[in-house]
Amino acid sequence: MLAVHGGAPVRGGVSWPQWPQYDADTEAELLAALRSSRWSVSWYSPAGGKSRERLFGEAFARYNGAAFGVSVDHGSSALVIALEALGIGPGDEVIVPAVTWVAPATAVLRAGALPVLVDVDPETGCLTADHVYAAVSGRTRAVIAVHLACTVAPIDELAELAREMGLALIEDCSQAHGAQWAGRAVGTFGDIGVFSLGAAKTLAAGEAGAAITDSPELYRRMLMLRADSRGYSAHDPLPGEYELVELGEIMGGNYCMSELTAGVLLDQLPRLDAQHAHRESRTRQLEAGLAAIPGLTPIPVPAQVNRRAVYEYGLRFDPGTFGNAPIERVAAALTAELHTRVYPPRIPLPRSNLLRPHTKPRFAATWNTARATDRPFPGADHYCDHTLLMHHSVLLGDPRDIHDILTALDKVRTLAHTLTPADTSIPTT
Secondary structure, eight states: OOGGGTOOOSSOSOOOOOSSOOOHHHHHHHHHHHHTTOOBTTSOBSSOSOOHHHHHHHHHHHHHTOSEEEEESOHHHHHHHHHHHTTOOTTOEEEEESSSOSHHHHHHHHTTOEEEEEOOOTTTOOOOHHHHHHHOOTTEEEEEEEOOTTOOOOHHHHHHHHHHHTOEEEEEOTTOTTOEETTEETTSSSSEEEEEOOTTSSSOOSSOEEEEESOHHHHHHHHHHHBTTEEEOSSOOOTTBOSEEEOOSSOOOBOOOBHHHHHHHHHHGGGHHHHHHHHHHHHHHHHHHHTTSTTEEEOOOOTTEEEOOOSEEEEEEOTTTTTTOOHHHHHHHHHHHHTSOEEOOOOOGGGOTTOOGGGSHHHHTTOOHHHHHSSOOHHHHHHHHSEEEEEGGGGSSOHHHHHHHHHHHHHHHHTGGGOOTTOTTSOOO
């Protein structure tokens, strides 16, 4: 009997790995930032030297093999300053995948441009060059390519198409920290790479973000855009001296990262590769076991990806694998067996209740809901109806964790005939 119907769960009384991970070294970094009396890059430096948020921006750029890094308060802010640095504004269109968090679309609106929602590959949920090419109009200025869950968009094809068509390319790597395509970090193929560093991400700091680029001009513009038109001084600040100077070349907002957050990130960044290696080991074990369960396969990863960065591990299932049970009931049944959340992807942006530009006067005049959403998105629908996701923290434990996941998947598949659409005892996720 399934656990949702009163049966014994596959996993009982065993906790999953905690996320985020921290230790005494993390606490020491946080306390050092606290005791520095410099909690913001906007405040002067009592002891002199670079701010922690500047040090993190530099370290994160080095980690990704980029020339420059900009620290910000959120991944959403990184998207906004990237668009504004590229000169995107009113009258422009920006291509956004239909399967993603809402921020890429709302960032385009905040920059004054219009997001054009485009269908995705049904197996990966990512944009392809063909999807982008079909959506380009005379007003298209940029593409936001999102590397989703545990895979990478075909970034070489997207970058080549963007160059051929004269489009700017922003890579949203918020779910792909450290992923590599043919030995090169994602985020470095486009004009700008943006990252969320929220609490759930594989590089976590509560609320934070970053942008990377190889362009000195875009770097300088992004610095001012995120710090009220200010940039760094030409020299390291002396004791009692402010680090930010009023350049005033472009009007900005205040999206600066706090020094406390930067302290946590400076502790977390050196841990990232070892965590990736651990997840990859568990992922290989999981995928070896999946081969024995009919109808279940991993989300495809292009052969060019030599290092995965799993944010949400994704499973694809063939139609009929779980009988006629809706995906929400399958996810709820797996959640009950494992005592950790298993869930379908968020519904595509064309149907999301988070994308509501018409509710704000400054967007209502340019947003046409019918034009944006009243067309089919078959790839997005198929992906969302046939994909199950788990947070990356389930891959940070030992082999028993993977055994439990595989056992639960097979149990729910075998007893899926009991998950009827009319079964109201199973909550949706």
